[in-house]
Amino acid sequence: MTPKTFEAHCLRLPAATRVVQWEGTSVFKVGGKMFALSGGFIERSGGFMFKTSNMAYQMLIEQGFARPAPYLARAKWVQLTGNGALSDAELKAYLKQAHALIAAKLTRKSRKALGLG
Numbered sequence: 001m002t003p004k005t006f007e008a009h010c011l012r013l014p015a016a017t018r019v020v021q022w023e024g025t026s027v028f029k030v031g032g033k034m035f036a037l038s039g040g041f042i043e044r045s046g047g048f049m050f051k052t053s054n055m056a057y058q059m060l061i062e063q064g065f066a067r068p069a070p071y072l073a074r075a076k077w078v079q080l081t082g083n084g085a086l087s088d089a090e091l092k093a094y095l096k097q098a099h100a101l102i103a104a105k106l107t108r109k110s111r112k113a114l115g116l117g
Helices: 003-012 040-045 054-062 088-104 108-113
Strands: 016-021 025-030 033-039 049-051 066-068 077-080
Touching: 003 016, 003 025, 003 033, 003 088, 025 088, 033 088, 049 088, 054 066, 054 077
Parallel strands: none
Antiparallel strands: 016 025, 025 033, 033 049, 049 077, 066 077
């Protein structure tokens, strides 16, 4: 997946926003909380970064598709070993899951205001 495709997919998710932080890194958020990162310092160190479930975290690392994300690993974030580590369909599914994991942690009031049910 290209960085432009990654960005377009992240922004298609409900209530997703993008801000540029940390040396030009695109930070994708829902309700003000990060769910994925691309570009900037991440491009220089490898592939995209995103939040995962506990099971996905273990599986992606064990199978060599990803490594623990610097500074975010304890929160179960991974960094892909390269932009082509996963197929586009697989990466889109993981991004949808990352978005859902973060959205689920928002308050009921915040989810309702964002139209997330």
